[in-house]
Amino acid sequence: xxxxxxxxxxxxxxxxxxxxxxxxxxxxxxxxxxxxxxxxxxxxxxxxxxxxxxxxxxxxxxxxxxxxxxxxxxxxxxxxxxxxxxxxxxxxxxxxxxxxxxxxxxxxxxxxxxxxxxxxxxxxxxxxxxxxxxxxxxxxxxxxxxxxxxxxxxxxxxxxxxxxxxxxxxxxxxxxxxxxxxxxxxxxxxxxxxxxxxxxxxxxxxxxxxxxxxxxxxxxxxxxxxxxxxxxxxxxxxxxxxxxxxxxxxxxxxxxxxxxxxxxxxxxxxxxxxxxxxxxxxxxxxxxxxxxxxxxxxxxxxxxxxxxxxxxxxxxxxxxxxxxxxxxxxxxxxxxxxxxxxxxxxxxxxxxxxxxxxxxxxxxxxxxxxxxxxxxxxxxxxxxxxxxxxxxxxxxxxxxxxxxxxxxxxxxxxxxxxxxxxxxxxxxxxxxxxxxxxxxxxxxxxxxxxxxxxxxxxxxxxxxxxxxxxxxxxxxxxxxxxxxxxxxxxxxxxxxxxxxxxxxxxxxxxxxxxxxxxxxxxxxxxxxxxxxxxxxxxxxxxxxxxxxxxxxxxxxxxxxxxxxxxxxxxxxxxxxxxxxxxxxxxxxxxxxxxxxxxxxxxxxxxxxxxxxxxxxxxxxxxxxxxxxxxxxxxxxxxxxx
RNA sequence: GCCGGCUUAGCUCAGUGGUAGAGCAACCGCCUUGUAAGCGGUAGGUCGCGAGUUCAAAUCCCGCAGCCGGCACCA
Numbered sequence: 001x002x003x004x005x006x007x008x009x010x011x012x013x014x015x016x017x018x019x020x021x022x023x024x025x026x027x028x029x030x031x032x033x034x035x036x037x038x039x040x041x042x043x044x045x046x047x048x049x050x051x052x053x054x055x056x057x058x059x060x061x062x063x064x065x066x067x068x069x070x071x072x073x074x075x076x077x078x079x080x081x082x083x084x085x086x087x088x089x090x091x092x093x094x095x096x097x098x099x100x101x102x103x104x105x106x107x108x109x110x111x112x113x114x115x116x117x118x119x120x121x122x123x124x125x126x127x128x129x130x131x132x133x134x135x136x137x138x139x140x141x142x143x144x145x146x147x148x149x150x151x152x153x154x155x156x157x158x159x160x161x162x163x164x165x166x167x168x169x170x171x172x173x174x175x176x177x178x179x180x181x182x183x184x185x186x187x188x189x190x191x192x193x194x195x196x197x198x199x200x201x202x203x204x205x206x207x208x209x210x211x212x213x214x215x216x217x218x219x220x221x222x223x224x225x226x227x228x229x230x231x232x233x234x235x236x237x238x239x240x241x242x243x244x245x246x247x248x249x250x251x252x253x254x255x256x257x258x259x260x261x262x263x264x265x266x267x268x269x270x271x272x273x274x275x276x277x278x279x280x281x282x283x284x285x286x287x288x289x290x291x292x293x294x295x296x297x298x299x300x301x302x303x304x305x306x307x308x309x310x311x312x313x314x315x316x317x318x319x320x321x322x323x324x325x326x327x328x329x330x331x332x333x334x335x336x337x338x339x340x341x342x343x344x345x346x347x348x349x350x351x352x353x354x355x356x357x358x359x360x361x362x363x364x365x366x367x368x369x370x371x372x373x374x375x376x377x378x379x380x381x382x383x384x385x386x387x388x389x390x391x392x393x394x395x396x397x398x399x400x401x402x403x404x405x406x407x408x409x410x411x412x413x414x415x416x417x418x419x420x421x422x423x424x425x426x427x428x429x430x431x432x433x434x435x436x437x438x439x440x441x442x443x444x445x446x447x448x449x450x451x452x453x454x455x456x457x458x459x460x461x462x463x464x465x466x467x468x469x470x471x472x473x474x475x476x477x478x479x480x481x482x483x484x485x486x487x488x489x490x491x492x493x494x495x496x497x498x499x500x501x502x503x504x505x506x507x508x509x510x511x512x513x514x515x516x517x518x519x520x521x522x523x524x525x526x527x528x529x530x531x532x533x534x535x536x537x538x539x540x541x542x543x544x545x546x547x548x549x550x551x552x553x554x555x556x557x558x559x560x561x562x563x564x565x566x567x568x569x570x571x572x573x574x575x576x577x578x579x580x581x582x583x584x585x586x587x588x589x590x591x592x593x594x595x596x597x598x599x600x601x602x603x604x605x606x607x608x609x610x611x612x613x614x615x616x617x618x619x620x621x622x623x624x625x626x627x628x629x630x631x632x633x634x635x636x637x638x639x640x641x
Numbered sequence: 642g643c644c645g646g647c648u649u650a651g652c653u654c655a656g657u658g659g660u661a662g663a664g665c666a667a668c669c670g671c672c673u674u675g676u677a678a679g680c681g682g683u684a685g686g687u688c689g690c691g692a693g694u695u696c697a698a699a700u701c702c703c704g705c706a707g708c709c710g711g712c713a714c715c716a
Contacts, residue, residue: 103711111645202711203644210713214644217711245708249652258689258707313716333716367642367714368707376715461716485716512716549673576673584677598675610676617676 005056017052020045021187024059034061036191037070037184044070046136047187062193062224072097074134074186075124075196075222076104081177082123083218086116092179093155093206093215100232101196101221105204107155112216117198120218124196131190132175136183144169144180155206156180195229196222239475244527245373251532251590253540254374262371262378264520272540272569277519277526278359281383281408283637288404290355290385295337297361301327306493307336308429312462316365334360335487335512338386339494342508347498352508353389353397359519360384373524380518387511388496391441397511398445398467398484405482405515409471411636412526413535416472419451420480422459429463430489438486439465441509461512463489473529481522485512532590533612536633539569539592543629545607546573546582548598555602559595562622566630587612593629 003013004023012026020038024031024047037044039058040051044066051057060066076095083106084090095104106112139147141160148156160169160180172181174189186192198220206212223229240246248254253270256263266274282292298320304310309317309332318330331337338356347354360382370376387397409417421443424435442465446453453467460466469482487510491497497505516522526538536542543563547556553574563570573582579596586594594610596617601607607625608617620628 114646200710201645204712205643208713210643214712216644219711256708261707309716316714316716335716364715369642369644369712370714371708463716546676548675551673578672578674578679579676580674581678582676587677594676596676600675608675615676 002051003054004051005054007056007058014051017050020047020049020051020057020059023051023057027059031059031061035059036061036064036067036186039064039066044184046184048136049184067224068222069097070184070186071192071224072102072222074189074192075220076102077172077174077177077179077181077185078124078127078189078192079120079198079218079220080104080106080179081127081174082120084177086119086123087112089152091153091155093159095179098219101199101219103204103217103219105206105215105217107206107213107215112201112218114201121196121198124198125194127175128189128192128194130175131188132177133188134172134174134185136185137171137173139169139171141165141169144171148180192222193225195224195226196220197229197233235475239528242475242528242531243373244375244524247527247532247590248374250588253527256374260379261368262366262376264374264377264379269540270523273534273538274519274523276538276540277516277523278383280411280635280637281516282359284404284408285355285357285383285385288355288400290357292357292359293338293341294358295334295341295360296331298328298330299337301329303336303340304329307339307490308463308493309333309336312427313364318363318365330363331360332362332364334358334362334382334384335386335490335510336494339490339496339510342388342496343494347388347508349390349498349500349506352498353387353393354508355385355387357383357385374520375524377518377520380520382514382518383516384512384514387513388491388498388508389511390506391437391509394441394486394509394511395445395448398442399449401484401511401513402446402449402451405469408515409469409482412538413529414471414473418470418472418478419446419453420456420459420468420470421446421453422456422461422466422468424465425458425460425462427462428460429493434488435465438488442467442484442486461485461487463487464512466512473525474531475528477528479525481517481525482515483513483517486510487512534590534592536592536629537635541571541589541591542569542633543593543595544571544573544582544586544591545595545597546579546586548579548596550574550576552598552602556597559597559607559622562626563595563629566626568626568629568633583610595625 001013001015002017003011005011021032021035023038024035035047037047037060038049039060040055044060060070073096076097080092080095084092087108089108091107093105093107095102144160145157148160163169169180170182171178172183172185198218200219202217203214204217205214221232223232248270251269252267253273254264254266256265301310313332317332320328320330322328338358341356342354362382363379366376366378389397406417423439446467464485464487466483466485468480470478470480472478491507491510496508498508500506545556545560547553556572556574560570560572583594590612592612596608596610606619606621608619609625610617
């Protein structure tokens with residue numbers, strides 16, 4: 001005798017247990033038709049699920065927040081069925097829903113190619129039209145293993161053996177096709193609809209391990225209706241337009257070339273931007289009580305051996321050998337160098353915390369497949385610093401860092417910042433006691449800083465646990481930039497010590513921390529975040545002054561000089577071209593302010609200002625324009641006061 | 642590093658075995674112009690690199706590199 005509570009709060013008693021489909025039908029025939037699944041006490045289940053107890057139940061239709069996951073998971077199954085029909089001998093493995101769609105990993109000797117996509121999509125549409133009923137069955141373990149083995153599905157068979165004994169083996173059948181799956185699923189393939197598209201192809205390792213065989217992953221996207229699909233595809237195009245590699249070229253910021261794979265050639269405008277960023281953070285660090293240092297690019301192997309980097313990372317380090325057979329390494333990080341500075345002379349507890357910063361130019365020999373524009377490079381610069389402090393100071397230093405970081409991110413328009421806490425990895429240095437201490441300290445400090453975090457188990461650095469700061473850009477993508485890592489290991493290994501109040505030697509704790517992470521990557525993120533349309537204070541070129549007629553050239557020069565005197569990065573365009581031509585060109589180059597001057601302006605002492613993204617102009621007296629733009633170009637550093 | 646794709650002029654791209662093409666950009670003229678492309682002309686390429694097949698290779702085969710999309714990695 002279940003009593004069912006619906007989302008509107010109404011309660012319905014039923015004389016006997018009933019399925020989700022029956023429930024939907026009892027509420028209305030329209031709902032029965034639209035129903036895809038039910039959500040019982042917060043869990044999405046098949047429509048065929050029998051409700052035999054009092055429960056809160058929602059009918060999941062296409063517009064329900066949980067519908068997309070369901071549709072996408074079904075799209076994965078429908079695609080797998082299509083692929084197995086089209087390419088006999090292909091083995092199925094896993095196929096989950098993703099944030100924007102789904103994928104399915106297949107094993108097949110012959111590679112799929114993008115030419116297969118249309119064929120697969122067509123067959124998927126046919127399977128939708130066939131309206132195959134989807135049913136759930138519970139099999140015994142042996143039955144399932146036997147079945148998949150005899151069907152030649154070795155991956156599935158292997159997987160079943162590893163499912164914990166107390167879990168049900170559920171099989172979903174649609175038409176002649178079936179898959180091992182926990183579900184839930186739609187009642188039939190027609191409910192999927194046709195708002196899906198097979199998108200791309202890639203390799204993926206069986207169970208995510210590079211030692212395992214490689215599978216072929218086919219990705220697709222799926223939506224509740226055609227409009228959503230179209231909308232998503234448009235969004236992809238928009239994201240492509242703000243690709244930093246494309247904008248970097250169009251805005252003449254930087255280039256890369258194959259003789260220096262994984263490195264950046266900064267052009268004048270790009271380097272101006274870089275320096276703006278560097279100077280900004282330099283001042284923020286200075287204000288926060290950091291000192292800046294510079295340590296050697298190349299240091300002897302022995303130092304890297306002592307620090308522990310050699311053992312763990314030497315394959316990813318650039319190694320050099322000199323004439324006298326010394327083996328050296330180009331620095332992949334700055335911490336060992338900073339410890340060397342710390343070790344010079346005696347340090348008192350009164351000197352702590354010592355916050356040592358460096359714009360450290362590092363090289364890491366990243367795997368070729370990892371490189372990506374200026375976001376993932378082999379030569380990069382960190383806004384790195386190490387805070388040498390006592391254990392007691394971890395909490396206040398962590399809190400101060402978190403505050404600084406959030407304030408910096410806000411200056412770049414990033415309001416939404418999340419924190420991940422990564423604890424001890426399998427391969428690590430230091431004793432379990434040390435790790436207990438480090439993890440407890442960092443957790444305590446994070447909580448004290450008023451931050452919420454999600455746990456990222458086993459993802460810590462080899463020397464200590466870490467916080468990772470993830471920011472969200474204007475188009476909703478997440479980027480991990482900042483980090484703070486507690487390290488009890490390196491001071492020990494490199495023998496850093498300070499003299500305590502008690503006159504005895506103690507080990508300092510090191511906090512490794514960065515806000516941007518890598519300047520190169522952060523610039524890439526900013527380019528995409530702003531789509532190249534930088535706020536005035538960041539723009540590497542702020543104003544272009546264009547003459548409308550040649551006779552106005554002297555006045556244009558005067559205007560440009562006045563802007564430059566006010567500190568604005570200004571260029572002159574005196575070319576013999578129509579003003580519309582110049583406006584178009586500088587707009588495409590994403591110059592934030594275009595000033596056009598002709599005879600009228602010269603006579604009136606005015607300028608016509610056109611802002612990027614606007615089709616209007618504002619005519620202002622020159623002095624007023626200089627003042628307005630000058631104020632707007634002020635760095636947030638000077639606005640703060 | 643692994644899987645798949647790609648690489649032709651500065652950029653975007655056409656060209657599937659028979660003398661390398663287009664648009665835009667560049668350069669040179671004309672035009673003196675009021676807010677997103679005025680007009681005309683000129684120049685520009687060892688078709689990523691190397692080796693092979695062929696009378697003949699941008700095109701077919703092999704190797705390598707780089708890039709793109711993922712996977713794995715990310716101190």
